[in-house]
Amino acid sequence: MEHRLLGLTGIRVSELCFGTMSFGDVADERTSASLYRRAREAGVDFFDCANVYSAGRAEEILGSLVEPERDRVVLTTKVGFPMGSDPNDRGLSRRHIVASLEASLRRLRTDRVEILFVHAFDPSTPIDETLRALDLVVRQGKALYIGVSNWAAWQIATALGISRREALVGFSCIQPMYSLVKRQAEVEILPLARAEGLGVVSYSPLGGGLLSGKYGVERRPERGRLVENQMYAVRYGERAYYDAAETLAVLAREVGVHPATLAVAWVKSHPAMTAPILGARSVEQLEPSLAAADFTMTDELYARVASLVPTPPPATDRTEEQKGVAYKGSAEKYK
Numbered sequence: 077m078e079h080r081l082l083g084l085t086g087i088r089v090s091e092l093c094f095g096t097m098s099f100g101d102v103a104d105e106r107t108s109a110s111l112y113r114r115a116r117e118a119g120v121d122f123f124d125c126a127n128v129y130s131a132g133r134a135e136e137i138l139g140s141l142v143e144p145e146r147d148r149v150v151l152t153t154k155v156g157f158p159m160g161s162d163p164n165d166r167g168l169s170r171r172h173i174v175a176s177l178e179a180s181l182r183r184l185r186t187d188r189v190e191i192l193f194v195h196a197f198d199p200s201t202p203i204d205e206t207l208r209a210l211d212l213v214v215r216q217g218k219a220l221y222i223g224v225s226n227w228a229a230w231q232i233a234t235a236l237g238i239s240r241r242e243a244l245v246g247f248s249c250i251q252p253m254y255s256l257v258k259r260q261a262e263v264e265i266l267p268l269a270r271a272e273g274l275g276v277v278s279y280s281p282l283g284g285g286l287l288s289g290k291y292g293v294e295r296r297p298e299r300g301r302l303v304e305n306q307m308y309a310v311r312y313g314e315r316a317y318y319d320a321a322e323t324l325a326v327l328a329r330e331v332g333v334h335p336a337t338l339a340v341a342w343v344k345s346h347p348a349m350t351a352p353i354l355g356a357r358s359v360e361q362l363e364p365s366l367a368a369a370d371f372t373m374t375d376e377l378y379a380r381v382a383s384l385v386p387t388p389p390p391a392t393d394r395t396e397e398q399k400g401v402a403y404k405g406s407a408e409k410y411k
């Protein structure tokens with residue numbers, strides 16, 4: 077397993093991150109421990125978590141696993157989604173960021189996380205207040221870096237400008253959704269990350285399981301997030317996604333790999349990428365995703381995978397530029 081620098085920071089992380097959203101949910105404590113051990117054995121030292129995963133239980137399980145080797149792993153957690161019925165137990169206010177991180181650290185049995193992500197945009201808190209609260213927790217040493225997930229590119233760019241102007245600690249990395257069937261990030265978010273030197277730790281490389289080979293246009297597994305979880309059923313509801321899942325599986329068979337390996341390797345090969353975050357409910361599921369670390373992706377195969385779904389439209393609606401037809405200037409324009 078190779079290591080990559082996280083954006084412009086000096087910290088190195090394994091090129092695959094393991095996500096613990098399944099801990100305490102579809103993976104019980106024993107299965108979570110075996111997933112953690114298998115990831116470690118494969119060379120993963122980068123673990124993603126959030127306060128909301130299994131209402132804090134994922135942090136508790138991860139904390140107990142990490143405790144004996146805390147200094148050998150890089151941990152993230154997140155803040156933003158509601159943690160209870162209290163009206164202040166949510167969002168990105170100074171109050172909730174400080175209280176939530178303290179609770180996360182207790183559950184994770186540590187005095188700091190390497191990265192604290194804001195989990196979603198909070199329209200009711202000024203960005204300024206959020207950035208000052210994040211700056212505070214970094215200065216206190218409770219988080220070493222800050223990151224942002226699920227914000228639009230303009231919101232991230234606004235925040236980067238404010239942090240610079242006010243000499244506050246700025247975002248070092250982003251956590252967007254990104255897979256073969258969810259390529260919106262290519263339009264603005266990934267170019268922003270490259271321009272600003274932000275690390276990219278993307279989530280759902282298999283589209284929540286859609287690209288694992290068990291889904292097709294007419295095929296659904298008995299068990300699986302997309303058939304069990306309404307939010308994911310809606311997120312991945314389009315027929316075209318299932319077409320893509322089928323054609324990816326055909327291509328994977330031709331190449332001689334598991335569809336999950338090809339899907340993760342494709343995400344991992346994007347030039348802006350630091351590390352995709354893997355998800356699994358069992359070690360058996362995790363294996364093909366881990367295999368992406370050793371898979372050699374050629375330019376030709378990368379392009380073939382990309383061609384299975386339409387490229388998202390450009391940010392400016394100037395479709396001709398995406399097709400390589402450039403504006404030639406006013407002198408030539410009317411020729």
Ligand SMILES: NC(=O)c1ccc[n+]([C@@H]2O[C@H](COP(=O)([O-])OP(=O)(O)OC[C@H]3O[C@@H](n4cnc5c(N)ncnc54)[C@H](OP(=O)(O)O)[C@@H]3O)[C@@H](O)[C@H]2O)c1
Pocket residue numbers: 094095096097098102124125195225226251278279280281282283284285286288290299300301302336353354355356357360361362364365
């Ligand atoms: N920032 C955010 O808002 C956000 C959102 C989502 C996730 N995340 C992070 O990203 C991590 C990964 O996300 P994700 O779980 O959505 O990733 P994913 O790789 O897209 O989906 C993982 C799921 O796909 C299925 N799967 C995986 N390998 C399989 C295999 N070999 N065969 C059959 N099914 C397989 C399993 O679900 P089933 O068994 O249920 O089918 C598994 O839980 C999470 O743990 C979390 O840390 C962050």
